[in-house]
Amino acid sequence: MAGHWGNLYDDEDIPAGEAGAMQVVRDVIFAMMNTKVRPVQRVEHASAAGVVRAAFEVLPDLPAEFRHGVFREPRVYPALVRCSNAANRNQASKDTHGMAIKLFDVPGTKVLPDEKDATTQDFLLVDCPVFFIRNAPDYAVFSRKALGAFRLSQAPVIRSLPAGVGQLLQLLYLVPTYLLWHPHEAKLLMQLRKKPPRSSLDTTYYSSTPYRLGPNAVHWIARPQSINGPPPLIHFDDPDLRRRENRLRAALVSQLRQEDVAFDFCAQVQTDREAMPVEDPTVVWDKTLSPPRKVATLRIPAQEFDTPEKRQLALSLSFDPWHSLPEHQPLGGINRVRRTVYVAIADKRRELNQVPRREPDVEWLRREWDGASD
Template sequence: MLTTLWVRLGAFLGKVFLIVVALGLIGWLLATTWFAWHYRGPVSAQEQIPLGESAMTQGIIQTAISVVDQHRESTRYLRDAHAKAHGCVKAEVQVVSDLAPALRQGVFAEPGKVWQASMRLSNGNAYPQMDSAKDARGMAIKLMDVPGPQLLTDQQGRGEQDFVMFNHPNFFVSDVAEYAQNIAAQANGQSKQAFFPGWDPRTWQIRHMFIALGTLAPAPNSPTESTYYSVSPYKFGAANAKFRVAPDPQSCPQYSLPPQNQGLPNFLRNALNQQLSADRVPACFVLQIQRQDPSKFMPIEDTSIEWKESDAPFETVAKVRIPAQDFDTPALNLACDNQSFNPWFAIEAHRPIGGINRLRKAVYEAVSEYRHSRNAEQ
């Protein structure tokens, strides 16, 4: 009798398992079908600014400043994101010598041109933490002595072109409205509410949650081994484009990084210092652009959507070289902390576009001014 009971229980559990699997497959099929139908081209090649964006931006500025206040280090005020730098280094950005005419735009207009640049490598979090913690990793490049009017009318003396990136191809929010809700939840210590703001399943952002989890990746062996993406789009002459910076080891001397102690809190800085300062070996990358094809689903206003390489391949426009150098000194680290990177430190040919970039224009300026004014008082 007991054997019969166990057989029947096993058969029942087997049926339940098959039903759950079948429901899961049906759900996956329905979700895939809906996603393919909802997220399809064509899309606009022009910006589309929603009503109320300006008011939401002002609220986000106040939240970002509160994050800076919460996470200040002793008496020093840090960035509201990418607070911990692995170092700022000198770099050279050389436009490809045989660049196709259609790609000769802005700072890439002159084939073979070499730009002197500053590069900041960082963790993504709003407060410093162990490098071994799962986190986004950032790269910002600033080209120096760029001629022509700057986009920001009060920054005409800068002569800079900044490229700001992190190591994931898409962002975990679509637009300014979602960013407002997300950063408010994070600032209040309610991380679950960032993607599940209420009981209504229609407000849940499960896809974005998985993007965020994908962004929080284990640390690389070195900041020079990651690929970094702009995530948001920019003008590229008359076209729209995203860009990325990817390792290009074949353009540098062959190098194997010695094993690093990843238990140390700053092992990524140590790895960068090992290669550039101790072993005196440069690091090489390619800077690539991905031009929008509006007939495909490559939207400007939704940064949660990855532009597929099958729709538009990346094209190399420049080589980036970080020469051997000493960068890890108190004076240089302080200068690194004080340096501002902003996608709006730019010329018209590379104007940032889309909601997240419009948000950056206001937030970066306000947070930078607040942080520098508070640090000047210390």
């Protein structure tokens, strides 16, 4: 089945109604964008612990099945890593936590026709091995209810209350309208609400949806190398960093003043099409069926990153699973929905913020990012 996706993986299967469902999801995301504030923030994953400089070191001597795309040769890619909260602006609350990695200086034609000459490769991960919804039609059903919950939380009287109240109301709205009728999704949604880690660099992240690695399908997993936990928190004079809602930012600033951090970046290859499906990200890919194999080291050196200049630059960035080489193309229905959402919403955000809409390159990284004052 080729369709407009062209290069479909042979295990991909497009369900009836997917195109219409994608349109619903896209419309809902746009309806949730707050275009009145400046600068306009991301609709999801708006709150960030920070964007930090990193290096992605591909291991030498990888077996042939792993040597595709950026893993073809041992080399070091300069990188940026954004650590985020998915839904909650209060970083002390339960939430899903994101790690978005952007590699620079990546040669080769990219998947998105409008960005085929870009030199970046992104990997988006969260701190849970599964997503809570199976496919686009199911996501459209959830999206409609989520929009109702969102509108409720935007009522002027609710907005005047602390942010946590709106969040709680959204959940209460979803209980009778969606969660009670969808117990499988409800259970997974609760699993996705994790207690905040001690630091954003002290937890394991998963792609939770599949990607190509050459001819195979894989899940990506990033595991912190240190098992000792982050160093003790520094006491900050900055009142902003002492606020509970900025807890993960404070922890990240503190940790990266004191130490370097490294993650093992792993690929878990699909070895069983039934037990490790491509079209259902609510299924955990069993590690005993296919142990994750380390393919790279993600190094995050000690640094000062929390400056107004870098925060400004970070807002102009878009992390998108479709910023990709064909060798790592996103797979499955949830990733196909993301293709229609991320580019459009990031373009709108950057247009409203009057910042460039193109992918940055390594010159930008060295000139703008590394040149921005520490």
